[in-house]
Amino acid sequence: MSTNSDADKTLELYETSSLFLEMWVRLKRNRRAIFGLFLVVFLILVALFANVIAPxxxxxxxxxxxxxxxxxxxxxxxDVLGRDIFSRIIYGARASLIIGVVATSISVVIGVIIGAFSGYYGGWLDSLMMRITDIFSAFPFFLLAIAIMTFLGPSLLNIFFALGIVGWTNYARLVRGQVILVKESKYIEAARSIGAKDRRIILRHILPNAIAPVIVYTALNIGGVILAEAGLSFLGLGVRPPAPSWGSMLAEGKDFIFNASWLVVWPGVAIFLTVLGYNLLGDGLRNALDPRLNLRRIK
Amino acid sequence: MIETKKTTETLLKVENLKKYFPVKKGIAVQRYVGDLKAVDGVSFEIRRGETLGLVGESGCGKSTIGRVILRLLEPSKGKVIFEGKVLNELSHEEMRKMRSQMQMIFQDSYASLNPRMRVGDIIAEPILIQGVSNRAEREKRVCKILDVVGLSPYHGARYPHEFSGGQRQRIGIARALALNPKLIICDEPVSALDLSIQAQLINLLEDLQKEYHLTYLFIAHDLSVVKHISNRVAVMYLGKIAELANSEELYKNPQHPYTIALLSAIPVPDPTVKKDRIILKGDVPSPVNPPSGCRFHTRCPKVQTICKEQDPNFRDIGNDHFVACHFI
Known part of the structure; x- marks a missing residue:
């Protein structure tokens, strides 16, 4: 057969959309989402450079x-011990961010694995895993976290564990639903017809097409986890004092709320802005990833 | 040069193939109420190098046959024999290895390509699974295949949604071709495309068949497309084959009343020709509860009492022509 000279060139022109590029193009047209992104990036920078910024x-x-x-x-x-609130807020951002990211990551990993297996294989495995998921989600989220923290005692590692273990059920359900949807696609049948193994079908074909809502939910959920950490710390079950945490700062300040309101206002503002940032970003991502919205029509 | 014309050697044999889908009813407790008989006792063979056309209305089970042959669906009964091996008896791992021998081109080219993968990766994937781990070697083969199906190497870097319908179907063909299969099942590969593109793709498929000695099972609902590409044609009705014959024989000398009706529906591009179109009455009966006896008796213009009572045998009437009707 004659060889076309073009055929010897390698594939170079990688010019268009990956999932993240597509997401970004849509996201940057949404002003509220960009504000959310700004808050989140700001929080990350503050947490990273806490030792430089804090006076x-x-x-x-x-x-x-x-x-x-x-x-x-x-x-x-x-505060009452003469510690600088500004510095404590800045270091508190570090604690909040680490806990938010690590605990959420634990939830995502457990949830995606269980959801993917459950949705892909179906049958008794699906029933078993979903009943376990039901049992876990039958407990109120915050109450279960309190119980675990009370049992294990307050420490950073235990917070990761407690908030990670109570949060995975929603991811498992979300991923399972998506996987069931995607596995009926013709391109999954096509992958099977070329002899792809289950592992390849799940990792290369199903998950990349099922993951978009997980990204959205993760962004929304980090805000919730940070709020839960603040709640645990407020109850004395979170970050161990004297390490700064916005929740424990609120708890320490609550006795002085009428004569020294700055003790509770600033941690409150910090929590508020962080959660707001993640929620706006998550909302924006949801819109950006909705395939029914036309790219050109988003203002 | 290897003889490219069809031989009489059997490549694939299908014996009394049945595929029933259980039908369940109920909201909380699902109870079994019957079977949807998508394919109900089908036998035929495909000879090496030929194109067997498989036609029928939507819902008659033709796509199901394609999927059962490739074991994308497990048959309820019957055998699929490929080069002497009974596919249904192979383990999953053995079947996975057999898949390089037989490939499929799907009807909906958009849905059958993973939207998150670059075209180059889509075509490289079967080569990778086959065990070519050298990336440069894979890319070289991908470029060659892209060239063979009439695309350019730079197309490999793009995503499926950036292509037109005809180009996407070329990508589907390229993926099927990547493993050098012996048999390709074309599941209505051109039905969703406009006529000029259909012609291009049909010509491409014919060229590929000559060049790579491919055998096709060409599934379609359009008799004129099938006439052009097929050596032999099987006509299906409600999960059974009504008539099977050489392409020329079938179009010149159709025997089964259903085939005659179908052929009379092909438009002729000449307004002066007057045609007697046979309009069939009623709809296709439900495959959950198919008619007794001959399945076509509810709509057949020649129906007699025997048709309602006895299922006609699939008989050889000579000249490699098989019909399932009591009156032939």
């Missing part, structure tokens, strides 16, 4: 500076 050591006690109002030396004032 004081967040655990340094200075009793002579106890309960100072916000001023030029202490931008957000000081």
């Amino acid at each position: 004081y050591d967040p655990v340094q006690i200075a009793l002579k500076d106890s309960l100072k109002e916000p001023n030029l030396a202490h931008l957000m004032g000081t």
Whole structure:
């Protein structure tokens, strides 16, 4: 057979959309989502460079500076032990972010594995796994986290575990539904007809096409996990004092709410902005990944 | 040069193939209420190098036959024998290895290509699964196959949604071709395309058949397309084959009343020709509850009492022509 000279060239012109590129093109037209993204990126930067930004050591006690109002030396004032609130908020961002990301990752990994197996293989395996999922999700999310933390005792590692283990059920259900939807596609049949093994079909064909809603839910969920961490810390079951955490700062400040309101206002604002950022970003991602929305029609 | 014309050697044999889908009813508790008899006792053979056309209305089970042959669906009964091996008795692993011998081209080219994979990767995947782990070698073969189906190497870097329907079907053909199969099942490969593109693709399939000594099972609902490409044609009605003959024989000398009716529906591009179109009455009966006796008796213009009572045998009437009708 004659060989075309073009046929010897390798495939180079990788010019168009991957999932993430497509997502970005759509996302950047949505102003609220970009604001959310800005908040999230800002939080990440603050957490990364906490030691550079923070003017004081967040655990340094200075009793002579106890309960100072916000001023030029202490931008957000000081708490009852004279610690700089601004520095504690900045270091608290680090704790919140690490917990949000790690706990959510644990949930995603467990949920995706269980959901993918359940949806792909179906039958008794599906029934068994979904009943286990039901049992886990029958417990109220926060109550289960409190129970686990009470049992294990407060520490960073235990928070990862507690919040990770209570959150995976929604991912499992989400992924299972998507997998069941995608596995009926003709291109899965095509993959089977070329002799692809189950592992390849799941990893290369099903998951890339099933993962979009998981990305959206993850973005929304990190905000929820950060809120839950704040709640646990508020109850004294989260980050172990004196390490700064927005939740425990709220708890320490609540006794002074009327005469030193800056103690609760600033952690509250920090939690609010973080959760808002993740929710706006998640909402934007949901719109960006909705295939029914035309790319050109998004304003 | 190897003889490219069809031989009489059997490549694939299908024996009394049946595929029933259970029908369930009920909201909370599903109870079994019967079978949808998609394919109900079909036997035929495909000879090496030939194209066997398989035609019938939608829902008559022709696509199901294709899927059962490739074991994308397990048959309820019957055998599929490929080069002397009974496919249904192979283990999953053995079957997986056999898949390089037989491939499929799907009707909906858009749905059958993974939207998240580049075309180059889609075509390279079967080669990778076959065991060519060298990336450069794979890319070389992908480029060659793209060239063979009339696309350019740079198309490999694009995603399926960037192509037209005809081009996408070429991608589907390229993927099927990547493993050098002996048999390709074409499941209505051109039905969704407009006529000029249909002609291009049919010509491509014919050229490929000559070049690579392929055998086709060509599934379609359009008799004129099938006439052009097929050596032999099987006409299906409600899960059974009504008539099977050489292409020329079938079109010149149709025997089964259903075939005669179908052929009379082909439009002739000449307004002066007057045709007696046979309009069949009623609809296709449900395959869940097919008619007794001959399945066509509810709509047959020649129906007699015997048709309602006895299922006609699939008989050889000479000249390699098989018909399932009591009055032939």
